[in-house]
Amino acid sequence: MKGTVTQGAVERIKAMIAEGALEPGQRLPTERDLAARLGISRSSMREAIRALTVLGVLEARHGSGIYVTQLRAGDLLESLGVVADLSRGPRLVELLEVRRVLESAATAQAAARITPEQLAALEGHLSAMSATDDPEEIVVHDLAFHREIALAAGNETMAALLDGLSSRTFRARVWRGYQEEGALARTRREHAAILRALTARDPEAARAAAAAHVDEVAQWLRGRTGP
Numbered sequence: 001m002k003g004t005v006t007q008g009a010v011e012r013i014k015a016m017i018a019e020g021a022l023e024p025g026q027r028l029p030t031e032r033d034l035a036a037r038l039g040i041s042r043s044s045m046r047e048a049i050r051a052l053t054v055l056g057v058l059e060a061r062h063g064s065g066i067y068v069t070q071l072r073a074g075d076l077l078e079s080l081g082v083v084a085d086l087s088r089g090p091r092l093v094e095l096l097e098v099r100r101v102l103e104s105a106a107t108a109q110a111a112a113r114i115t116p117e118q119l120a121a122l123e124g125h126l127s128a129m130s131a132t133d134d135p136e137e138i139v140v141h142d143l144a145f146h147r148e149i150a151l152a153a154g155n156e157t158m159a160a161l162l163d164g165l166s167s168r169t170f171r172a173r174v175w176r177g178y179q180e181e182g183a184l185a186r187t188r189r190e191h192a193a194i195l196r197a198l199t200a201r202d203p204e205a206a207r208a209a210a211a212a213h214v215d216e217v218a219q220w221l222r223g224r225t226g227p
Helices: 002-018 031-038 042-054 080-086 089-113 116-130 135-152 156-165 168-181 184-199 203-225
Strands: 058-061 065-068
Touching: 002 031, 002 042, 031 042, 042 058, 080 089, 080 156, 080 168, 089 135, 089 156, 089 184, 089 203, 116 135, 116 184, 135 156, 135 168, 135 184, 168 184, 168 203, 184 203
Parallel strands: none
Antiparallel strands: 058 065
16 A cells, blocks of 8 residues: 555656646655655655656755755666666567667668867767777777767757666677677678668668668677577
């Protein structure tokens, strides 16, 4: 019963935010006042606040109170990264399928919007990836390469979703596998193809290059885990 009451309080607070009664950055009424307003116990209210804090909707500021966060997509989708890190086998393939759709769209969108500075940053990350065979160092630049593209697409929510789907742990496993198979040059070529399409500002070529890259990763994973 208590869980139901707490969940009801969570939904009420979310509704207050959605309706504009509570704005991003605004301080919540005191726990006592809010519990009285919603007609629940302070312990249930405390649990609701804790749940919304974990979700990134609220934040506790020491000595100041509880505030609504800025509700940035990256904060609200942070738990997606845990799903990507812990998924294995078929579920990881499913995540890659989602990433393929989003990354293709983001790369196509970036082709029309990317700035010279962002292209230069991509060239820097690609050069760094080509200058080392250390999987850990490659992962740093691989993540930064794809994050730069997502940001260039100009859609914060899409960038946050892709960031969540970009498991550092999984990428490190892939690059180590490529190293063992002597396939580092191939995947570097895939990154180079993406960069060429972006430099040419060709959305369809960018979409196809991004899709081919993620497909290659999915194929590698299937070969490692079986059907």
